[in-house]
Amino acid sequence: MSVATNWSIEGKNHEKNFKSIIFLGVLWLSLFVAFLFLIILLVTTAMNGWGRYDMRLFTSYNNTTPADAGARAAILGSLFVVSVTALMAIPVGIAAAVYLEEFADRSKWYNKVIELNIQNLAAVPAILYGMLTLGILTILGLKNKNVVIGGSLALALLILPVVILTTREALRAVPQEIRDGSLALGATEVQTVTKQTLPAAIPGIATGTILAVSRAIGEAAPLLLLGALVFITYDPNGLLAGFTTMPIQIFSWTSAAQEEFKQVAAATSMLLLAILLSMNGVAIFIRNKFAKRW
Amino acid sequence: MTSESQGLSRGMHLGGSTRGEIVQPIMELRNLNVYYGDFHAVRDISLDVGANQITAFIGPSGCGKSTVLRCLNRTNDLVPSARVTGGIDYRGHDLYGPSVDPIEVRRRVGMVFQKPNPFPKSIFDNIAYGPRVTGMKLNKSETEDLVEHALSKAGLWSEVKDKLDQSGFALSGGQQQRLCIARAIATSPDILLMDEPCASLDPIATSLIEDLMLELVNDYTVVIVTHNMQQAARVSDRTAFFSAKIDDAGQRFGHLVEMDQTSKIFTNPSDSRTEDYISGRFG
Ligand SMILES: Nc1ncnc2c1ncn2[C@@H]1O[C@H](COP(=O)(O)OP(=O)(O)OP(=O)(O)O)[C@@H](O)[C@H]1O
Ligand SMILES: [Mg+2]
Numbered sequence: 001m002s003v004a005t006n007w008s009i010e011g012k013n014h015e016k017n018f019k020s021i022i023f024l025g026v027l028w029l030s031l032f033v034a035f036l037f038l039i040i041l042l043v044t045t046a047m048n049g050w051g052r053y054d055m056r057l058f059t060s061y062n063n064t065t066p067a068d069a070g071a072r073a074a075i076l077g078s079l080f081v082v083s084v085t086a087l088m089a090i091p092v093g094i095a096a097a098v099y100l101e102e103f104a105d106r107s108k109w110y111n112k113v114i115e116l117n118i119q120n121l122a123a124v125p126a127i128l129y130g131m132l133t134l135g136i137l138t139i140l141g142l143k144n145k146n147v148v149i150g151g152s153l154a155l156a157l158l159i160l161p162v163v164i165l166t167t168r169e170a171l172r173a174v175p176q177e178i179r180d181g182s183l184a185l186g187a188t189e190v191q192t193v194t195k196q197t198l199p200a201a202i203p204g205i206a207t208g209t210i211l212a213v214s215r216a217i218g219e220a221a222p223l224l225l226l227g228a229l230v231f232i233t234y235d236p237n238g239l240l241a242g243f244t245t246m247p248i249q250i251f252s253w254t255s256a257a258q259e260e261f262k263q264v265a266a267a268t269s270m271l272l273l274a275i276l277l278s279m280n281g282v283a284i285f286i287r288n289k290f291a292k293r294w
Numbered sequence: 295m296t297s298e299s300q301g302l303s304r305g306m307h308l309g310g311s312t313r314g315e316i317v318q319p320i321m322e323l324r325n326l327n328v329y330y331g332d333f334h335a336v337r338d339i340s341l342d343v344g345a346n347q348i349t350a351f352i353g354p355s356g357c358g359k360s361t362v363l364r365c366l367n368r369t370n371d372l373v374p375s376a377r378v379t380g381g382i383d384y385r386g387h388d389l390y391g392p393s394v395d396p397i398e399v400r401r402r403v404g405m406v407f408q409k410p411n412p413f414p415k416s417i418f419d420n421i422a423y424g425p426r427v428t429g430m431k432l433n434k435s436e437t438e439d440l441v442e443h444a445l446s447k448a449g450l451w452s453e454v455k456d457k458l459d460q461s462g463f464a465l466s467g468g469q470q471q472r473l474c475i476a477r478a479i480a481t482s483p484d485i486l487l488m489d490e491p492c493a494s495l496d497p498i499a500t501s502l503i504e505d506l507m508l509e510l511v512n513d514y515t516v517v518i519v520t521h522n523m524q525q526a527a528r529v530s531d532r533t534a535f536f537s538a539k540i541d542d543a544g545q546r547f548g549h550l551v552e553m554d555q556t557s558k559i560f561t562n563p564s565d566s567r568t569e570d571y572i573s574g575r576f577g
Contacts, residue, residue, distance in 0.1 A: 105374065107374070175411070177407065177409060177411035178411060178413060178414070180369070180372075180407065180411065181407065181411045181412075181413060181474070181477075182413070182423070182427070183369065183372060183400065184367065184369055184400055184404065184405040184407075184478075185400065185401070185404070185423065185424040185427065185428070185477065185478070185481060186397055186398070186400040186401030186402075186424070186427065186428045186481060187397075187423075187424075187427040187428075188397055188427075191427045195423070195426075195427065196413060199414075200414050
């Protein structure tokens with residue numbers, strides 16, 4: 001029209017032309033497809049597990065009779081292994097991140113090598129951490145590799161790079177002015193880190209760490225390698241006790257011949273999903289609640 | 295010195311004849327040179343900072359005012375590439391001497407930054423932080439007294455006394471800057487450095503801070519960097535004019551053109567470059 005000569009602002013809405021609508025349509029369709037599969041998966045799993053949502057799941061051990069089988073050993077195994085994993089990975093990961101972010105001289109070649117390696121480690125397939133742990137346990141002379149401490153070690157190695165990277169991210173988000181202000185008051189660098197930088201970064205660290213731990217809960221591959229695919233009818237009662245975990249128990253039941261085992265597997269899957277979703281929910285909650293506006 | 299030229303300068307705490315003359319130097323810079331890596335940023339600065347005076351650093355951007363200021367409390371040490379030669383004498387001690395602990399220096403020479411930088415903590419903890427980390431062993435009521443004292447000194451007490459447990463971020467920019475000043479004086483420093491403390495503030499907040507400086511200089515020595523000529527003229531006793539030059543190798547570096555009583559710098563400077571800068575013909 002005569003846009004250049006008069007100052008009319010009427011016209012066909014540009015957001016409503018054909019191309020924009022097609023484009024938006026494709027976006028919505030993609031979202032819909034992704035969502036649809038998620039829903040189908042959830043609904044079918046939930047229905048497959050029908051009839052098994054009861055206390056047997058929590059109280060009974062695995063059993064050759066499907067009707068009597070429960071996931072008690074696997075649930076406790078998952079919780080135990082993941083707690084030990086968190087105890088190993090989180091302090092080490094945070095300490096490593098603090099060193100790299102706050103103290104390391106980045107111009108030194110060895111710090112650059114470490115940095116690059118951590119980035120790469122985060123992308124290493126999980127199974128390799130299983131192999132590494134297997135090697136370590138062999139060197140230590142452990143005959144039975146399927147022990148809690150071994151599984152935790154594998155999972156801790158697996159999530160360590162993620163913990164380091166997210167902690168560094170959170171530390172980096174703390175404005176330099178806060179460190180400057182603290183140092184200018186005569187605080188030491190250690191005081192500045194422990195009393196200013198780390199506390200200010202805790203929401204970010206917590207979010208990243210919870211997500212990392214929830215990854216460990218869902219992981220099966222490295223534990224399979226350590227031989228966690230076993231029939232266990234007792235509670236894991238020590239760092240050297242044998243164990244199985246929920247993902248592995250699910251795997252073992254789904255590959256079993258009897259159809260009823262698939263039912264228990266589905267019910268356990270729903271439980272695992274519920275745990276993962278609530279952990280992610282907590283992470284999102286922390287992120288939103290404590291989101292800092294500097 | 296006479297009082298005719300005093301219109302520009304302040305007349306509050308020293309009164310009359312010695313204003314702007316150094317009675318007792320507290321810091322003496324002798325041929326100070328600062329390098330950032332290979333870059334020789336600031337060359338051969340020699341000047342005195344008078345005790346209980348306000349010293350202003352003025353000059354065009356990039357001439358090294360902040361660099362020199364950061365040398366005075368050794369915060370330049372925190373820049374990995376920074377290196378200093380020459381000396382600074384502080385109350386008879388070589389500030390860069392081998393046995394000097396930079397952390398001790400920073401406890402005696404406080405600093406306020408251009409952008410207010412409160413800690414993400416309560417107003418109370420913002421003030422109490424310095425005394426805590428510098429090892430002042432205070433009990434609860436002593437800490438409370440100190441917080442009140444520092445906030446009162448900074449002219450902020452009446453505005454925040456009912457919300458000490460609120461975040462320092464909940465204050466306005468001008469209040470935040472006064473909080474930062476209160477935070478700095480809570481550790482009872484000897485000298486207070488301020489790098490463009492009013493650069494992000496409106497005129498009313500600026501004038502509050504200027505009044506505060508004039509108040510503080512009764513107890514402390516103040517060194518301020520400012521781009522605001524009126525501010526330098528209003529508050530300072532002595533003014534150092536820095537400028538940048540290009541050397542034979544084509545490197546730009548900062549140097550001190552002249553330093554004198556503020557009234558002299560603003561009415562009758564010795565160097566024509568100072569006059570050009572002040573009257574706006576330069577930079
Ligand atoms: N951390 C640093 N690393 C490298 N070079 C720096 C650093 N800080 C300052 N410089 C350089 O030193 C010179 C002096 O900088 P400085 O910040 O002291 O100037 P200034 O007078 O404070 O300027 P402004 O008025 O803009 O604040 C500049 O050339 C600057 O690029
Ligand atoms: Mg500056």
